[in-house]
Amino acid sequence: LAEQGARCMDCGVPFCHNGCPLGNLIPEWNDLVYRDDWSAAIVQLHATNNFPEFTGRLCPAPCEAACVLEIREGDSVTIKGIEMSIIDRAWQEGWVVPEPPRCESGRSVAIVGSGPAGLAAAQQLRRAGHRVVCFERDEAPGGLIRFGVPDFKIEKHVIDRRVQQLVDEGVELRYGVDVGVDISGEQLKSEFDAVVLAIGSRVPRDLDLPGRGLDGIHFAMDYLYGRNRWVAEQLGPQPPGAPPADLPTISAEGKHVIVIGGGDTGADCIGNAIREGALSVVQLELLPEPPEHRPDDSTPWPLWPQKYRLSYAMEEALEIGRGEQDFSVVTTHFSGVDGKVTTQHIAQAAAEPPFAPVPGTERELKAELVLLAAGFIHPETDGLVAELGCQLDGRGNVEAPTYGTSEAGVFVAGDARRGQSLIVWAIEEGRQCARMVHKYLAAQSAN
Amino acid sequence: MVGQQLPRVAIIGAGSSGITALKTLVERGFDVTCFEASDRIGGTWVYENSNGTSACYRDLYINTSRLRMAYSDYPMPEDYPDYPNHTQIAAYFDDYVDHFGVRNWIRFQTSVSHAARLSDGTWELTLGDGSSEHFDALLVANGHHWDPRWPEPAFAGSDSFQGEQMHAHSYMRPDSLDGKDVVVLGIGNSAMDISVEASYTAENVYLAARRGAHIVPKYMFGKPTDQLGGWANPRIPFKLRQMVVAKLINTYVGKVTNFGLPEPDHQFGEAHPTVSSRILDRITHGAIKVKPNIRRLDGNEVEFDDGSRVHADVVIYCTGYKISFPFFDEDFISAPDNRIDLYRRVFHPEIKNLFFIGLLQPLGAVMPLSEAQGRWVADYLAGDYQLPADFEMRSFIADDMAKMQKRYVASKRHTIQVDFDDYLYDLAKEVAAGEARAAGSGNRRPVDALVAHEGAAA
Numbered sequence: 001l002a003e004q005g006a007r008c009m010d011c012g013v014p015f016c017h018n019g020c021p022l023g024n025l026i027p028e029w030n031d032l033v034y035r036d037d038w039s040a041a042i043v044q045l046h047a048t049n050n051f052p053e054f055t056g057r058l059c060p061a062p063c064e065a066a067c068v069l070e071i072r073e074g075d076s077v078t079i080k081g082i083e084m085s086i087i088d089r090a091w092q093e094g095w096v097v098p099e100p101p102r103c104e105s106g107r108s109v110a111i112v113g114s115g116p117a118g119l120a121a122a123q124q125l126r127r128a129g130h131r132v133v134c135f136e137r138d139e140a141p142g143g144l145i146r147f148g149v150p151d152f153k154i155e156k157h158v159i160d161r162r163v164q165q166l167v168d169e170g171v172e173l174r175y176g177v178d179v180g181v182d183i184s185g186e187q188l189k190s191e192f193d194a195v196v197l198a199i200g201s202r203v204p205r206d207l208d209l210p211g212r213g214l215d216g217i218h219f220a221m222d223y224l225y226g227r228n229r230w231v232a233e234q235l236g237p238q239p240p241g242a243p244p245a246d247l248p249t250i251s252a253e254g255k256h257v258i259v260i261g262g263g264d265t266g267a268d269c270i271g272n273a274i275r276e277g278a279l280s281v282v283q284l285e286l287l288p289e290p291p292e293h294r295p296d297d298s299t300p301w302p303l304w305p306q307k308y309r310l311s312y313a314m315e316e317a318l319e320i321g322r323g324e325q326d327f328s329v330v331t332t333h334f335s336g337v338d339g340k341v342t343t344q345h346i347a348q349a350a351a352e353p354p355f356a357p358v359p360g361t362e363r364e365l366k367a368e369l370v371l372l373a374a375g376f377i378h379p380e381t382d383g384l385v386a387e388l389g390c391q392l393d394g395r396g397n398v399e400a401p402t403y404g405t406s407e408a409g410v411f412v413a414g415d416a417r418r419g420q421s422l423i424v425w426a427i428e429e430g431r432q433c434a435r436m437v438h439k440y441l442a443a444q445s446a447n
Numbered sequence: 448m449v450g451q452q453l454p455r456v457a458i459i460g461a462g463s464s465g466i467t468a469l470k471t472l473v474e475r476g477f478d479v480t481c482f483e484a485s486d487r488i489g490g491t492w493v494y495e496n497s498n499g500t501s502a503c504y505r506d507l508y509i510n511t512s513r514l515r516m517a518y519s520d521y522p523m524p525e526d527y528p529d530y531p532n533h534t535q536i537a538a539y540f541d542d543y544v545d546h547f548g549v550r551n552w553i554r555f556q557t558s559v560s561h562a563a564r565l566s567d568g569t570w571e572l573t574l575g576d577g578s579s580e581h582f583d584a585l586l587v588a589n590g591h592h593w594d595p596r597w598p599e600p601a602f603a604g605s606d607s608f609q610g611e612q613m614h615a616h617s618y619m620r621p622d623s624l625d626g627k628d629v630v631v632l633g634i635g636n637s638a639m640d641i642s643v644e645a646s647y648t649a650e651n652v653y654l655a656a657r658r659g660a661h662i663v664p665k666y667m668f669g670k671p672t673d674q675l676g677g678w679a680n681p682r683i684p685f686k687l688r689q690m691v692v693a694k695l696i697n698t699y700v701g702k703v704t705n706f707g708l709p710e711p712d713h714q715f716g717e718a719h720p721t722v723s724s725r726i727l728d729r730i731t732h733g734a735i736k737v738k739p740n741i742r743r744l745d746g747n748e749v750e751f752d753d754g755s756r757v758h759a760d761v762v763i764y765c766t767g768y769k770i771s772f773p774f775f776d777e778d779f780i781s782a783p784d785n786r787i788d789l790y791r792r793v794f795h796p797e798i799k800n801l802f803f804i805g806l807l808q809p810l811g812a813v814m815p816l817s818e819a820q821g822r823w824v825a826d827y828l829a830g831d832y833q834l835p836a837d838f839e840m841r842s843f844i845a846d847d848m849a850k851m852q853k854r855y856v857a858s859k860r861h862t863i864q865v866d867f868d869d870y871l872y873d874l875a876k877e878v879a880a881g882e883a884r885a886a887g888s889g890n891r892r893p894v895d896a897l898v899a900h901e902g903a904a905a
Binding site for chain 1 (some may be wrong): 835836837838839841845846849
């Protein structure tokens with residue numbers, strides 16, 4: 001690892017900074033790792049990133065794509081690996097300790113949602129001395145990194161350990177509270193000096209096709225929530241709140257599974273399905289197969305390359321001969337027996353939007369479980385957001401150019417503001433939003 | 448703001464801090480009254496000042512060069528030496544007041560015996576003659592080098608000691624020590640000066656040093672030490688500056704342990720510096736004998752921590768001063784253990800019309816900082832500057848205190864420390880930020896003019 005740190009050239013213009021939404025001080029901690037000064041490295045890492053153990057596990061590492069060494073494809077410094085080693089070492093050594101504020105501001109902030117954006121905002125605001133209460137409708141903190149991302153990508157005790165730091169700093173978390181249902185947005189506004197919406201982008205893209213109503217066709221997130229709850233039940237850690245009763249079980253065991261959508265959510269579905277013992281898993285992607293290498297004409301270095309990446313899950317599935325990945329595939333309809341889906345009818349998709357089916361290429365796939373992992377379109381806006389009266393932008397996200405919404409004292413951070421994106425963006429949004437909230441509170445109380 | 452009255456302002460003290468705040472407030476058109484218990488200007492710098500506050504001894508010379516000490520718009524006379532005597536300093540302050548024509552705003556021989564904040568927020572000052580006056584805002588510039596701090600707890604045997612015990616505050620002239628055996632306790636600037644002076648007249652001088660100190664000479668490389676150039680630049684990290692200066696001084700002076708002084712228990716810059724060009728010289732001549740801390744006093748002898756005993760006629764405690772405000776009720780505002788929480792050492796975070804000028808201990812001189820503070824307060828009262836939110840001030844105070852505790856040797860001496868250049872640099876940035884805030888919210892004046900103007904001076 002010191003060798004990897006040494007490979008960093010400390011470029012005059014560090015393109016990795018540009019790649020990283022958080023502006024992580026990458027060359028700095030690369031050098032400190034090379035010099036074996038790990039305690040200084042974690043200080044530098046924490047300076048810009050509240051949760052490096054999350055990004056070290058889950059970030060697709062745009063920094064590595066932007067690394068100057070990556071001009072020779074595949075040669076970048078292993079930045080993400082270094083990041084994870086620094087933070088894992090720091091936890092091991094006991095260097096990660098609560099940093100409560102030195103004095104209380106007497107102001108309070110309610111944060112709705114405890115995903116990475118909400119947690120980052122909570123930690124920043126708490127450290128600035130504000131009373132912070134974080135409302136979470138699920139039974140445990142973390143949002144999608146707990147209920148979406150599988151344990152084999154991030155062990156849930158990693159989240160709990162970090163949340164405990166927040167709690168020790170004085171952040172109050174309330175589980176099983178669905179703001180907008182259990183408590184109104186108006187109530188939050190009256191009880192707190194500011195409200196931060198960190199509710200994610202949780203409305204999934206649906207397929208309005210014949211047969212969509214058949215049993216066995218589910219949204220990917222419903223499946224992933226179920227699998228994560230099952231793992232928590234079997235292996236722990238036990239959630240601090242009570243999971244909702246009588247949830248439907250969605251199982252892939254012994255089934256032919258089709259995942260619609262070629263992204264990370266789809267991959268996580270595949271990973272779970274083959275662990276459950278699915279007979280076969282087919283992942284379908286509407287877009288054409290991307291090139292194997294970085295296409296210099298469309299996404300040259302240091303941009304994020306639109307190239308083919310074999311997901312960890314598909315690699316596993318192919319390994320045991322149960323996986324298949326198809327590109328340029330459009331679904332035309334579903335059919336089934338006794339109300340249960342059995343067959344998915346597909347066709348080759350045209351290469352250009354709207355990706356219409358090419359006549360004569362229709363075929364059928366055996367389908368006993370269909371998971372829709374075609375992305376998320378915008379945050380849930382008919383409950384809390386509508387009640388508060390926040391304006392939306394053209395894409396249906398909460399409009400907030402500088403984190404403040406159209407409603408005074410109401411802020412928004414993360415996917416709910418920018419649309420579905422990376423965890424690293426969520427942390428960045430939480431941090432920046434916290435800064436704007438702090439400024440707002442200061443301006444409010446200036447004499 | 449034509450037609451709208453400015454608040455009426457009182458200043459307590461016409462020392463080096465009070466007069467510069469007065470000058471700025473007068474220039475800005477405020478109705479100001481500066482109360483001075485003495486019959487003259489200069490406070491602690493007036494030798495044998497009739498108000499009893501002076502810490503000067505006859506042969507006191509300043510220990511920051513005159514270039515550092517002068518106000519920004521009124522240099523000290525060219526013919527002054529680099530390190531003038533206190534009489535020259537006091538004369539400079541006197542000239543300053545006349546140069547800017549603000550003497551008429553000073554009410555001499557008028558002490559403030561009590562300052563009370565009334566329910567409407569205005570101040571009622573009870574004066575020495577029992578009368579009272581009302582003000583919208585109060586600036587406290589009563590100094591912090593006049594209320595002696597004695598050793599706490601007192602040394603065993605001090606109540607039955609047969610010799611004389613005095614505080615540096617009441618030391619005046621070396622001839623008072625003629626032929627005597629003198630023990631001087633302390634390692635600060637007064638201890639250096641007094642033991643050096645005593646070494647020319649007294650029979651024996653023992654310097655009891657509780658801890659070591661880095662001795663800074665007044666001159667290095669032919670220049671006043673505080674004029675050596677860029678080393679004080681606030682843009683250079685403190686640790687780096689500390690390293691460079693420590694290296695320079697170490698090279699120039701050598702280790703203090705070579706002179707028999709205790710090894711300092713801290714790095715340079717982690718205690719208020721001790722400036723003396725003569726102490727090491729006098730030690731090497733045997734004119735001053737270095738001893739550890741006093742263990743106890745016994746009859747006419749002093750016993751030190753190493754068990755040695757000496758005969759002593761006089762023990763002089765150079766143990767510093769207390770921050771005190773005799774005109775405030777103690778439960779209203781006080782500084783227990785010299786600690787008082789103020790935003791950048793000026794603003795009280797809760798009381799928005801009370802300000803402290805010159806209540807800081809810079810590595811450098813107080814006067815230019817008091818001048819900047821006076822301008823800051825004037826900006827604030829005029830509505831040109833807006834304070835940050837109360838919680839931002841509180842968190843600044845807490846962070847500042849933590850930084851000070853981390854850097855300085857734990858001592859009641861180190862509660863109001865600032866770095867001269869850093870303080871001015873940071874304050875300028877804060878004032879700019881506050882001006883933007885004020886402009887953004889309509890330059891409203893934070894302190895209302897409530898009391899009737901008595902048309903006093905102008």
